[in-house]
Amino acid sequence: MDPKIDWDAARSKPFADVETPPEWPPEVKPMSWNGLNLLGADGIGGLYWDGKRLKTEIKLSWAAKILGGLIAFFTFMAAVAQVSMAVTDILRYLNGG
Structure with a gap:
């Protein structure tokens, strides 16, 4: 049909x-x-x-952009801290400690 x-x-x-x-x-x-x-x-x-x-975009305000940037920055810093702790633990294990 x-x-x-x-x-x-x-x-x-x-x-x-x-x-x-x-x-x-x-x-x-x-x-x-x-x-x-x-x-x-x-x-x-x-x-x-x-x-x-049709225009379907969303524009963030300056406050939302700053908040998003801070969240991204601190998330990256937390990942760096996790990796550094993992490397430290691996090195301790390999040294017999």
């Missing part, structure tokens, strides 16, 4: 004729069933609207 999509109908009326919740911004409208045909994905995380890629 090969369903056919009426692309002209989907493009002409992508939104449903319903009331939106009061907490939604006034420019946001729910999708119609035909309008959902305009939404697509590429299988590797890309989201598309009517063939145009």
Whole structure:
């Protein structure tokens, strides 16, 4: 079974004729069933609207960048400490201590 999509109908009326919740911004409208045909994905995380890629990036604030850097730094330092303790223990074992 090969369903056919009426692309002209989907493009002409992508939104449903319903009331939106009061907490939604006034420019946001729910999708119609035909309008959902305009939404697509590429299988590797890309989201598309009517063939145009949607911007889906996340930008970290300066505080989040600093926190992430500190976490990475201290994680690296903990790994260095673990390796140095392991080397010390191996050397002690090899020296008979």
